[in-house]
Amino acid sequence: MLKMPNLEIHQPDAVKHDTKVSAQDVNVYYGEKHALQNVSVNIPDRSVMAFIGPSGCGKSTFLRCINRMNDTIPIAKVTGKIIIDNQDIYDPSLDVVQLRARVGMVFQKPNPFPKSIYENVAYGPRIHGLSHSKADLDEIVNASLEKAGLWKEVKDRLNDPGTGLSGGQQQRLCIARAIAVNPEVILMDEPCSALDPIATAKIEELIDELRQNYCIIIVTHSMQQAARVSQRTAFFHLGTLVEEGNTTDIFTNPKDQRTQDYITGRFG
Amino acid sequence: MSTSVLLLGLLVAALLAFGLGLSRANALAKKGDAHLHSRAGYYGTYLALWTLLPALIVLGIWSAAEAPIIRGVVSAGLPENVKALTPAEQSLIVGRINSVARGLPRLTPEEFETVRKVRYGFTTPAEAQRVLQERGTVLGSAPEPYVIAAAYDQVELQQRSRTMLTALIAALALGGFAYANWRMSPTLRARNTVEAIVLTGLFLASTVAILTTVGIVFSMLFEAIHFFQSVSPLSFFFGTTWDPRFSAAGGGSNTSGQFGLIPLLWGTLYISIVALLVAVPVGLFSAIYMSEYASRSIRTVAKPLLEILAGIPTIVYGLFALITFGPFLRDMGAHIGFEISATSVLTAGLIMGVMLIPFVSSLSDDIINAVPQSLREGSYGLGATQSETIRRVVLPAALPGIVGAILLAASRAIGETMIVVMAAGIAANLTLNPFEPVTTITVKIVSQLTGDLEFNSPQTLVAFALGLTLFVFTLCLNIYALYIVRKYREQYE
Numbered sequence: 001m002l003k004m005p006n007l008e009i010h011q012p013d014a015v016k017h018d019t020k021v022s023a024q025d026v027n028v029y030y031g032e033k034h035a036l037q038n039v040s041v042n043i044p045d046r047s048v049m050a051f052i053g054p055s056g057c058g059k060s061t062f063l064r065c066i067n068r069m070n071d072t073i074p075i076a077k078v079t080g081k082i083i084i085d086n087q088d089i090y091d092p093s094l095d096v097v098q099l100r101a102r103v104g105m106v107f108q109k110p111n112p113f114p115k116s117i118y119e120n121v122a123y124g125p126r127i128h129g130l131s132h133s134k135a136d137l138d139e140i141v142n143a144s145l146e147k148a149g150l151w152k153e154v155k156d157r158l159n160d161p162g163t164g165l166s167g168g169q170q171q172r173l174c175i176a177r178a179i180a181v182n183p184e185v186i187l188m189d190e191p192c193s194a195l196d197p198i199a200t201a202k203i204e205e206l207i208d209e210l211r212q213n214y215c216i217i218i219v220t221h222s223m224q225q226a227a228r229v230s231q232r233t234a235f236f237h238l239g240t241l242v243e244e245g246n247t248t249d250i251f252t253n254p255k256d257q258r259t260q261d262y263i264t265g266r267f268g
Numbered sequence: 269m270s271t272s273v274l275l276l277g278l279l280v281a282a283l284l285a286f287g288l289g290l291s292r293a294n295a296l297a298k299k300g301d302a303h304l305h306s307r308a309g310y311y312g313t314y315l316a317l318w319t320l321l322p323a324l325i326v327l328g329i330w331s332a333a334e335a336p337i338i339r340g341v342v343s344a345g346l347p348e349n350v351k352a353l354t355p356a357e358q359s360l361i362v363g364r365i366n367s368v369a370r371g372l373p374r375l376t377p378e379e380f381e382t383v384r385k386v387r388y389g390f391t392t393p394a395e396a397q398r399v400l401q402e403r404g405t406v407l408g409s410a411p412e413p414y415v416i417a418a419a420y421d422q423v424e425l426q427q428r429s430r431t432m433l434t435a436l437i438a439a440l441a442l443g444g445f446a447y448a449n450w451r452m453s454p455t456l457r458a459r460n461t462v463e464a465i466v467l468t469g470l471f472l473a474s475t476v477a478i479l480t481t482v483g484i485v486f487s488m489l490f491e492a493i494h495f496f497q498s499v500s501p502l503s504f505f506f507g508t509t510w511d512p513r514f515s516a517a518g519g520g521s522n523t524s525g526q527f528g529l530i531p532l533l534w535g536t537l538y539i540s541i542v543a544l545l546v547a548v549p550v551g552l553f554s555a556i557y558m559s560e561y562a563s564r565s566i567r568t569v570a571k572p573l574l575e576i577l578a579g580i581p582t583i584v585y586g587l588f589a590l591i592t593f594g595p596f597l598r599d600m601g602a603h604i605g606f607e608i609s610a611t612s613v614l615t616a617g618l619i620m621g622v623m624l625i626p627f628v629s630s631l632s633d634d635i636i637n638a639v640p641q642s643l644r645e646g647s648y649g650l651g652a653t654q655s656e657t658i659r660r661v662v663l664p665a666a667l668p669g670i671v672g673a674i675l676l677a678a679s680r681a682i683g684e685t686m687i688v689v690m691a692a693g694i695a696a697n698l699t700l701n702p703f704e705p706v707t708t709i710t711v712k713i714v715s716q717l718t719g720d721l722e723f724n725s726p727q728t729l730v731a732f733a734l735g736l737t738l739f740v741f742t743l744c745l746n747i748y749a750l751y752i753v754r755k756y757r758e759q760y761e
Contacts, residue, residue, distance in 0.1 A: 072648060074563075101651035111642035114665045123660065124650040174646065181650055 020045035020215040021066060021185060026080035028061050028070065035061050039080075039241045041234055045184075048207060048216045050230035050247065052223060054267065057236040059219045063187050066217065067103035068096050084185065101128055104178030108190040110170035112162035112177075117154050120162040120173055121145060124181035140180055148176035149206050168199025175206065186210065188218040192225065204229050223263055227251050235259045270430075271331050274437055278327070281441050282320040289315030289452070296454055306459035314458040317465055318448035323440040330433050338425045342418045350414065364411065368396075368419035369426075371405030379403070387420045389413065488739060491732035498726045499527050504733060506530065510696035510707075512716065512727045527730050529737065531696040535706035536738075539617045539692060540681035542702065546621025547681075548674055551628025558629070559636040560658055571633070578626035586690035589619040594691060601703065608703040611693035617702070620687050627677045635669035636662060668752050675749035679742040685710040709738050 021043040028036035036058040043049045051059035061070070068089060070076040082089050089099050101124070112120050121141040124130075131137040141158070145151040150172045154165070162173050171191060178186055188207070192200040207216060207229045220226050226233050227247060234244040235256075243256045254260045261267055293311035297304050304311075342365065343351075343358075350361060372383065379399040386396040393410040400407060411419075452458075496504070507528025554574065558567055594610040597618075601608030608614065639662050647657040663670075693705025694715055716731040723729070 067649065069645065069649065072645070097651045097653055099651075100649060105645075105649035107642060107645060107649070109642055111640070111646040113643060113646065113661050123647070123652075127650070127652050127656050127660070177646075177650065 017044035017046050019043065020084065021217070022081075022083045023062075023065075024081040024083070026062065026065060026078065026082060028058070028065060029077045029079075030073070031075045035239055036065075037239045041241060041244050043215060043217060044232065045215045046211060046213070047232065048211050048218060048230040049232045049234065050226035051217065051219045051234050051236060052221075052226050052262075053236035053242075054262065055221075058239040059234075059236040060189055062236070062241075063189055063217060063219050066185065066187055067100050067105055069105065071096060101181050102183055103185045103187060104181065104183035106171070106174050106178055106186065106188045106191045109194050110167055110174055112165070112170050112173050114161065114163055116159045117145075117162045117165070117173060118158040121176050121180050124177060128181055130181065144176040144180040145173075147179050147210070148172045149202065149209075150176055166199070168195050168202055171195060171199070171203060172206065175203075175210075179210075183214065185215045185217065188216065190219050190221060193221060200225075223251070235262060237262070271327065274327055274434065278320055278323055278437065278441060281445075282316040285319040285445050285448075286312040286316035289313070289448075292449075292452060296452075302454035304454050305457050306462075310458040310462050311452060311456070313462045314456070315445060315448045315452070317462065318444040319441050320444075321465070322444045323437045326440055327433070327437055330429075330436075334426075334429050334433075338422060338429065341425060342422050345421060346418060347414050361415065364407070364415050365418045365422065367405060367407070368400065368411055368415060369422045371400045371403060372419060372423045374403045374405070375399060383416065383420065386413070386416050485736075485739070488732050488736040491729055492736045494724075495726055495729035495733045499730070503527065504529055504730075508698060510712070512730065525727075527726065527733075529709075529734070531698040532707060532709045532712055532734070533737075534698055535613075535692065535696070536682055536708040536710070538613055538702075538706060539620060539688060539708060540678060542613060542617025543620035543624055543681045544674065544678055546618055547624035547628050547677055550621075551625045551677075552632055552670065554625070555629040555632035555636055556658060556663075559633050560654065560662070571630075574629055575626050577623070578630070580623075582623060582684060582686040583690075585619050585623050586686045586688075589615050589687060589691035593619055606703060609693070609705050611691055611705045613692065613702040613704065613706050616688050616692035619691055620681055620684055623684070623687065624677045624681060627680060628673055631673035631676065632666070632670050635666045635673065638669070639665045668755060672749045672753035675745050675752070679745040679749070682745070683710065683738060683742050685714065689714055709734050713738075 019042040023039055023041050023043075026036060026039045027034065039058075039062055051063060053059050064070045065078055065082060066084075066089075068078075070078055078090060080090075084099075084102070087094065113123060115123070118141055121144050122137055125137060125140050131140055142151065145154065150169060153169060154160075154173075162170065165173060171194075175186075175191075192203050195203065204225065207218065210216060211231075218226075218229065230247045232245065233247045233250040235242045235250065235254075235258075237258050243250065243254060243259045245255075250259065251263055254263060290308050290312035293304065293308035296302075297308065339362075343362070346361075350358070353361070372380065375383065379402070382391060382399050383396050385391040386393055393413055393416060396416050397407050397410045504527050507526055508530045509526045509528045510531045511525040512527060558571055558574075562570065590611070594612070594615040597612070597615055598608050598610045643661050643665060644657055647661045648654075652660070688708045689711050692707060692711060694707050694711060695705050696707050696712070697704055699706060713731045713734050716728055716734075721728045
């Protein structure tokens with residue numbers, strides 16, 4: 001296995017991973033509005049990539065291209081290529097349902113289904129037929145909750161409603177739900193923006209652990225969070241990708257003036 | 269003056285007061301030595317309300333109290349032998365007094381003088397009958413002197429009361445206006461007063477509905493208790509035969525038929541179940557299509573079209589069932605070897621089901637739309653298809669609300685009258701066969717109360733017992749439905 005980087009100060013140069021997701025000239029239009037312009041970026045496997053930028057800069061839009069969530073918006077149109085493991089996900093022959101099973105997503109606001117904790121996690125495996133027996137399913141639910149760091153807190157009340165958990169627990173439940181279908185990539189759209197600092201710290205810790213097995217892409221408003229959890233960072237501004245590189249470089253030695261202004265707090 | 273003329277006068281006075289108040293407030297504002305507390309319109313309204321309301325309240329109370337008081341005074345003046353008569357005979361005499369009293373104002377002064385002479389015993393009552401008859405008041409026989417006397421007193425009292433009322437109203441309107449006008453100053457909190465009065469008006473409006481409901485319940489209750497004095501509740505609620513036997517009806521004859529509720533209740537429930545079997549799947553599916561799949565353009569056309577169904581009067585559905593659909597079903601049945609009666613459970617149930625479709629679909633549509641989009645995205649994000657998302661996330665989340673919608677539709681079905689009157693038949697059968705006619709509680713209420721009736725036989729009083737049963741039934745359903753809908757709402761807010 002690869003040598004683990006120090007958790008406190010990330011040394012991205014210490015680990016080199018293959019590219020997992022590669023975007024080439026991605027453009028997104030919402031009707032007349034050109035929301036994202038010619039974005040090209042390579043995202044490595046088994047690491048965390050953070051998208052930062054001011055509100056409305058297109059970072060969430062780009063994130064939602066990676067599991068084709070923009071398909072659910074009737075007026076959205078996407079051009080360009082996004083390749084995951086040598087496969088163009090906008091290829092007409094690709095089934096979006098299978099894509100979304102491979103690319104999990106965690107949303108800004110925790111959105112557990114109004115079902116029990118167990119059923120929330122079992123939802124994905126059930127619809128994809130990943131288990132063949134009750135014992136199988138129990139095992140998947142157990143393991144997913146364990147990986148999401150929630151098992152100890154909920155193991156005695158798996159049949160309680162998921163909506164009854166605290167905000168941070170709900171978000172970890174949503175992460176467990178995403179992990180349960182065995183994704184390769186996990187997209188997180190400002191996963192901590194609705195949480196308090198303690199819950200946020202727990203989620204960040206969890207992201208850092210999950211990095212060992214998944215390619216994680218996180219959109220965040222907090223530059224501190226990006227600096228804490230990510231190895232690579234991309235800065236978006238007005239629908240374009242301004243700069244992308246190792247997190248330490250972006251924060252200590254940005255090449256572009258706009259990046260410099262943003263991370264020093266001159267706008268955003 | 270009559271009440272309507274007084275009312276009109278008051279309204280005109282209030283308008284004038286409003287105009288005066290407005291211009292005075294504007295003048296005060298222009299003078300500019302002090303800042304007006306409220307906008308000028310509030311001062312106008314303040315004056316108008318002070319002019320209108322006290323007079324209006326007195327007018328209302330007076331008009332309501334006038335007739336009973338006059339009647340009391342007049343009947344107190346009747347001779348002792350009349351007072352000793354039975355209530356039925358007394359009411360006959362009161363009727364005669366009233367018809368004479370109505371005839372008196374139409375007489376010319378000389379004719380009135382004749383009646384006056386009769387009243388004080390100078391001429392025979394036959395004279396009075398003659399002059400009254402000439403002016404269109406036909407009396408069967410010459411009125412007794414005390415009838416003439418009572419009618420004469422009644423008319424005189426009425427005229428005096430009206431004169432007093434008019435004077436009082438005018439005084440109150442003027443007094444109210446003067447008081448409000450005197451109080452008017454830049455510091456007067458006109459807005460607060462006006463808004464408090466508006467608030468009282470709103471409160472009163474909302475109590476009207478509640479009080480009416482209470483009134484309905486009590487009137488039903490008393491008549492139903494009346495009914496249960498001649499028929500035991502046990503045989504009403506648990507009897508299986510409905511046979512009120514109209515022919516045997518008569519004053520106090522208690523040998524009359526059987527009043528078993530069970531066949532009617534069964535008919536009501538059976539038809540409602542058939543109706544819901546039609547309305548729930550169709551309504552729910554159309555709601556799912558409208559809210560989840562339909563494009564904007566389809567939705568804008570189809571949804572109003574569906575809701576037009578709710579605007580069709582139920583009697584039109586009933587006509588359709590009676591003239592077109594019932595015979596069609598019967599002929600269809602004949603083709604494939606079923607004996608279907610033209611008025612049957614099936615006819616009424618199917619047509620009522622169609623009537624209920626917009627209820628179920630429109631309510632369910634709103635409820636499905638209220639399920640947060642984030643839940644759908646969470647499901648899509650896990651690779652669920654749209655239909656999986658609807659089946660496993662959206663519908664379970666919306667289920668309590670949908671159940672509430674279905675219960676509301678059910679109570680509508682149970683209380684529905686016109687469709688079943690025309691399409692279900694009137695035979696109170698206790699049958700499982702959907703091709704046979706049955707009848708419902710509402711149909712029996714209608715048929716028990718149609719025609720020439722006396723309101724003291726169990727044959728008619730049973731309608732109130734039936735109505736009360738129906739009311740309690742639908743009330744419970746509605747309360748339960750509202751409870752469920754409210755519980756559901758709390759989940760997302």
